Amino acid sequence: MDDSGQKWDRLYSSEVDWKPPIILWASGSLHERVNLWRTCSWLRHLGIPCSDVLIIELEPVYGTMKRFSEPPRIPPFDCSASIAHHPDNVLLDRLDRARPWQMERYDRAVRLWDSYVDENPLPFAESCAHGVEGFPELAPLWTLLSCFFPGRRPGGALRLSRFDELILTILSTEEWQTPVKVYCNRSHLGSDLRDLGSCTGDLFVEDRLAQWAKHDSSADVERAPGPKPPGHRMLSKVYRLTDLGHRLLDKGLERLTDAPILPMGGIDAYSASAPWALLEDGRLARL
Numbered sequence: 001m002d003d004s005g006q007k008w009d010r011l012y013s014s015e016v017d018w019k020p021p022i023i024l025w026a027s028g029s030l031h032e033r034v035n036l037w038r039t040c041s042w043l044r045h046l047g048i049p050c051s052d053v054l055i056i057e058l059e060p061v062y063g064t065m066k067r068f069s070e071p072p073r074i075p076p077f078d079c080s081a082s083i084a085h086h087p088d089n090v091l092l093d094r095l096d097r098a099r100p101w102q103m104e105r106y107d108r109a110v111r112l113w114d115s116y117v118d119e120n121p122l123p124f125a126e127s128c129a130h131g132v133e134g135f136p137e138l139a140p141l142w143t144l145l146s147c148f149f150p151g152r153r154p155g156g157a158l159r160l161s162r163f164d165e166l167i168l169t170i171l172s173t174e175e176w177q178t179p180v181k182v183y184c185n186r187s188h189l190g191s192d193l194r195d196l197g198s199c200t201g202d203l204f205v206e207d208r209l210a211q212w213a214k215h216d217s218s219a220d221v222e223r224a225p226g227p228k229p230p231g232h233r234m235l236s237k238v239y240r241l242t243d244l245g246h247r248l249l250d251k252g253l254e255r256l257t258d259a260p261i262l263p264m265g266g267i268d269a270y271s272a273s274a275p276w277a278l279l280e281d282g283r284l285a286r287l
Contacts, residue, residue, distance in 0.1 A: 011042055018043065020052030023098060027081040028060040030144060030199060033137040037113035040106055050106035054098040061085040077140040079199035105134045112138075117266040121276060124265070125284040142282075144199055148264050149284065150256060152277040158253035161262070161269065161278075166193045167208060168241060168249050171221065176238035178226050179206040183234070202234065208262070209239050215260035220245030256287070 010016060022043065026036040036055070043053055060081040083091070101109070112135065115124040128142035147162040160168065170185045170193065171177060183197060183205050184190065197205060213223035221239055228235035241249075253259060256277075259270045267274040275287040 011039060018046055018048060020048060021054055022048065022052060023054045023056065023095070025056045025058070025083050027058045027083050027085070028137075029079050029081040030077055030137055030141050031079050032081070033135075034113075034116065034141070037109045037116070040109040041113040044106075044110055050103055051100050053100055053106070055101050056094050056098050058083055058086055058094065075195040075198070077144040077195075077199065079144075108132055108134060119266045119274070121265055121267055121274075122284055122286070129283070144196070145264065146278050146282060146284075147196055148262055149269055149276060149278040150253065150259065152279055152285065152287070153252070154280055158256065158277060160249070160253065160259060162192075163196055163208070163262075164212075164259060165249065166196070167205065168212070168221070168245055171239060171241040171245070173241045173243065173246055176224060176240050178235050178238050179209055180234045182209065182239070206233050206237075210237070211260040211262075212245075213237075213239060216258075218242075220248055 024036060024039055026032045040050070040053070044050070058081075060078060100106075112124070112127065112132065115127060118124065125142065128138040128145075132138055150161050151159040153159060159165070166189050167182060170182050170187075170189055179202075183193060183202050185193065193205065209221065210223070212221035215221075220242055222242055224238050224240075226232075226236045226238045230236050248258065255272075256270045256275060257272055261268040261271045263269075267276065269276070276284055277287055279285050
């Protein structure tokens with residue numbers, strides 16, 4: 001955020017002076033892979049040729065298994081990889097061997113970003129399903145993204161996204177819970193929510209709870225002051241599921257707008273202007 005508290009993105013800042021050669025580093029983390037497409041697209045917009053962009057791709061490093069009494073649980077998508085997991089000698093060696101991507105691969109990265117932020121998500125979903133040469137992250141990325149789309153059952157009934165199902169199921173109709181308590185829930189549901197949170201950040205859960213509490217006059221989720229003052233985002237509010245919210249979980253959605261919109265890529269999920277739902281077989285369909 002800037003000094004006024006407004007969110008901004010340094011990638012697009014006019015204060016950044018891009019001078020070739022430019023070196024882009026990316027681990028195997030999904031958010032870094034998507035940001036790599038985004039940066040390639042922005043550099044092309046600035047008129048910088050791909051021959052002046054050196055790209056270093058690093059494989060995930062999971063560390064030693066001796067730290068665990070049993071093999072660690074690895075989610076179907078990975079956002080925990082980091083360049084910092086590699087020793088300096090490896091990074092220096094990869095820097096010495098850094099090379100530009102071939103034009104065709106660079107073009108594919110730019111097209112993937114344009115498709116990802118397009119108002120029609122279907123071409124991007126199809127790219128993920130069929131694969132794009134040089135971008136193995138697409139399959140696990142779609143596994144992640146599909147958790148945020150509302151679903152449609154075989155009979156046509158609408159259901160909440162997996163992400164919203166997890167949050168609302170963990171909430172209680174009796175006990176008030178802070179976002180921290182929801183996020184750290186000790187169950188397989190809590191574990192699944194933290195898998196998603198590893199890619200979105202835990203504050204995304206707090207944001208979503210607040211969106212539910214403000215949606216349709218708090219019909220499904222109630223909110224009250226928490227144990228900490230404002231400024232402690234994960235502890236300053238507590239939440240509780242209402243009977244209407246419990247019924248929504250049980251019966252599903254009558255219409256997409258029964259849930260608050262959720263910005264994702266180039267669309268707002270649950271929006272009447274973006275009537276997209278995930279089918280049982282994992283395909284995306286327009287309602």
